[in-house]
Amino acid sequence: GDSVTQMEGPVTLSEEACLTINCTYTATGYPSLFWYVQYPGEGLQLLLKATKADDKGSNKGFEATYRKETTSFHLEKGSVQVSDSAVYFCALSVVAGNYQLIWGAGTKLIIKP
Amino acid sequence: GAGVSQSPSNKVTEKGKDVELRCDPISGHTALYWYRQSLGQGLEFLIYFQGNSAPDKSGLPSDRFSAERTGGSVSTLTIQRTQQEDSAVYLCASSLQAGLSYEQYFGPGTRLTVT
Numbered sequence: 609g610d611s612v613t614q615m616e617g618p619v620t621l622s623e624e625a626c627l628t629i630n631c632t633y634t635a636t637g638y639p640s641l642f643w644y645v646q647y648p649g650e651g652l653q654l655l656l657k658a659t660k661a662d663d664k665g666s667n668k669g670f671e672a673t674y675r676k677e678t679t680s681f682h683l684e685k686g687s688v689q690v691s692d693s694a695v696y697f698c699a700l701s702v703v704a705g706n707y708q709l710i711w712g713a714g715t716k717l718i719i720k721p
Numbered sequence: 722g723a724g725v726s727q728s729p730s731n732k733v734t735e736k737g738k739d740v741e742l743r744c745d746p747i748s749g750h751t752a753l754y755w756y757r758q759s760l761g762q763g764l765e766f767l768i769y770f771q772g773n774s775a776p777d778k779s780g781l782p783s784d785r786f787s788a789e790r791t792g793g794s795v796s797t798l799t800i801q802r803t804q805q806e807d808s809a810v811y812l813c814a815s816s817l818q819a820g821l822s823y824e825q826y827f828g829p830g831t832r833l834t835v836t
Contacts, residue, residue, distance in 0.1 A: 640821045652827040706777045707819045711764035
């Protein structure tokens with residue numbers, strides 16, 4: 609079945625460090641790929657998405673590129689801030705699944721000043 | 722405008738009791754999804770509504786779980802004879818339509834604790 613695997617956390621970085629959170633997927637058909645973020649005490653929010661191969665999603669300085677050949681959608685940011693501390697979820701959806709989201713386990717990111 | 726709201730925000734219940742969780746989607750959103758977030762299982766899909774019908778119930782973990790949606794709006798997730806493994810945060814999301822171009826907006830969740 610369809611699945612998402614993302615790197616386990618927590619990931620602890622200093623402010624202004626570079627960030628990569630790895631995400632790979634297994635899917636039949638052609639999924640759309642998403643990164644959601646959950647800030648402490650808040651609900652899930654869409655961070656960025658990509659709907660076809662080679663698309664790059666970007667938002668708030670974060671980027672991720674849909675790589676079909678490596679079935680990956682790694683999240684990157686060049687310079688993280690304390691306010692980026694949150695749990696990040698990689699997810700996919702497919703037409704055959706009524707567009708339900710299939711989730712990775714989540715990666716907790718801690719940024720220290 | 723108003724986002725997705727869920728009630729109650731927290732619910733503590735005794736094992737064996739029934740509980741009802743409510744979701745008010747964004748007005749005009751035809752697609753509604755329930756998910757569950759638990760420590761052991763992560764985030765998992767439960768059920769999908771398009772309008773008032775539920776074409777996909779494949780994620781409901783047992784027949785103790787049921788859900789309905791009335792008037793194409795409010796949805797209720799009911800868990801009968803609750804068990805400790807039902808303890809989790811139950812999340813509701815809505816989107817304008819079901820489709821890759823339509824973002825799912827999430828509510829704050831209901832934290833269910835079964836004692």
